[in-house]
Amino acid sequence: MSLKNTGLVKNLAKKLEGKMKATGVPHRFAQGSAQAAAPSADKREPRPAAPKLIPVACRLPADLLSRVRDRAVTQDGGLNAVMAQALEQWLAKEV
Numbered sequence: 001m002s003l004k005n006t007g008l009v010k011n012l013a014k015k016l017e018g019k020m021k022a023t024g025v026p027h028r029f030a031q032g033s034a035q036a037a038a039p040s041a042d043k044r045e046p047r048p049a050a051p052k053l054i055p056v057a058c059r060l061p062a063d064l065l066s067r068v069r070d071r072a073v074t075q076d077g078g079l080n081a082v083m084a085q086a087l088e089q090w091l092a093k094e095v
Contacts, residue, residue, distance in 0.1 A: 053080070 003011070060068070068086075072079040 068082055069079065072082045075082055077084075
């Protein structure tokens with residue numbers, strides 16, 4: 001007895017779902033991507049600890065902000081570096 005077209009499509013979909021569940025996660029996702037990118041775990045040098053950055057929101061006058069942005073364009077690190085440098089200098093003066 002032959003199946004209708006919809007029955008055939010349902011059977012093909014079930015086969016495809018079964019194959020997808022049986023194959024597992026490809027290496028380009030999840031853990032496999034980190035393992036494939038690294039040459040080997042024992043030869044890999046540890047990364048230096050990056051400084052923890054915390055977002056801070058503040059309101060600045062428009063003219064001051066435009067001056068800070070102009071300086072940030074010319075400096076490495078951008079706006080974050082300019083603000084960190086300004087705060088460091090200000091705090092150093094206070095002590």
